[in-house]
Amino acid sequence: MDPAHDNPLKRFSNFWLALVLFTAFGLASLVLGIGFNRPVENSFDKINEKRRAKIKRESDKAHAGAPEAAQGSFSKVGAQFLETAPVAVEKPEFVLPGSATQKAKAAGGLGVVVPEGFPVVAADAAVEQAVMEKGKLTYIVCSACHGPEGEGMYHINKTGPPLAGSEWVTGPVANLIAIQFRGMNGTIEVKGKKYTPVAPMAPLPLDNESIASVLTYIRNSFGNKASPVTPEQVEAMRGELGKPMLSPADLIPPGAGPGSKPN
Ligand code: HEC
Numbered sequence: 001m002d003p004a005h006d007n008p009l010k011r012f013s014n015f016w017l018a019l020v021l022f023t024a025f026g027l028a029s030l031v032l033g034i035g036f037n038r039p040v041e042n043s044f045d046k047i048n049e050k051r052r053a054k055i056k057r058e059s060d061k062a063h064a065g066a067p068e069a070a071q072g073s074f075s076k077v078g079a080q081f082l083e084t085a086p087v088a089v090e091k092p093e094f095v096l097p098g099s100a101t102q103k104a105k106a107a108g109g110l111g112v113v114v115p116e117g118f119p120v121v122a123a124d125a126a127v128e129q130a131v132m133e134k135g136k137l138t139y140i141v142c143s144a145c146h147g148p149e150g151e152g153m154y155h156i157n158k159t160g161p162p163l164a165g166s167e168w169v170t171g172p173v174a175n176l177i178a179i180q181f182r183g184m185n186g187t188i189e190v191k192g193k194k195y196t197p198v199a200p201m202a203p204l205p206l207d208n209e210s211i212a213s214v215l216t217y218i219r220n221s222f223g224n225k226a227s228p229v230t231p232e233q234v235e236a237m238r239g240e241l242g243k244p245m246l247s248p249a250d251l252i253p254p255g256a257g258p259g260s261k262p263n
Pocket residue numbers: 138139141142143144145146159160161162163166167168169176179184185186187188190195196197199200201202204214215218247248
């Protein structure tokens with residue numbers, strides 16, 4: 001700068017003017033800044049407020065009583081589960097209080113019960129051809145798991161044990177009827193081999209005659225030979241219906257002494 005024009009007084013006043021302006025600007029921005037920080041009204045929220053309130057009202061209404069309903073259905077499903085839990089998977093320490101298994105155990109066990117006066121059929125009683133024909137038709141259902149020739153389906157995902165030559169099939173009739181009414185699960189030994197199927201044998205809702213004829217059929221096919229099963233025998237075993245699923249240990253042993261073969 002030209003020293004001739006250097007005016008210290010002007011420099012001094014310029015300095016103070018700059019300082020005052022700077023402070024004023026700072027104060028102004030502080031004041032305005034507080035203003036800017038105020039929450040801005042969101043028009044989107046406002047537009048949808050009504051709709052959101054309506055949706056909330058509807059969902060509150062829909063949820064009203066939901067916990068009670070869920071609680072109710074859980075205890076219902078739970079109770080049903082307890083009633084149908086297969087025996088074989090219940091270790092003694094796992095038997096749930098109040099379950100059908102526990103009640104049956106308390107009442108003297110889950111074994112197949114042969115009722116008083118169970119009709120006896122002579123071992124060499126004649127097998128009617130018409131009954132065999134009817135049984136053969138019903139057997140189509142069984143063949144899905146036991147094979148068309150009763151050979152078993154062990155080779156296909158351990159589906160079902162063989163009926164051909166099975167000591168169970170030609171053994172006590174009461175066992176066979178009980179299996180139809182209750183189903184069966186757990187490791188079973190058939191013809192000296194152990195079978196642990198992945199799927200249980202489900203109870204099959206058949207009438208007395210169908211059960212009698214299909215059992216007569218399996219007892220007199222695939223090389224098996226045993227007395228026919230009568231609808232009266234099936235009727236006599238109706239007490240088994242509704243009991244928990246059988247485990248092989250609940251069956252009457254096929255070779256157990258006299259009196260154990262009500263067939
Ligand atoms: C869904 C497959 C399936 C169907 C269908 C089925 N079973 Fe079974 N069955 C099995 C299984 C699995 C076992 C072995 C259960 C066990 O291990 O405790 C079995 C066991 C048996 C046994 C005793 C074991 C043996 O091999 O002698 C007999 C008897 C029997 N079933 C008869 C029948 C008859 C009769 C029908 C048709 C009315 C039938 N099953 C339908 C799967 C089935």
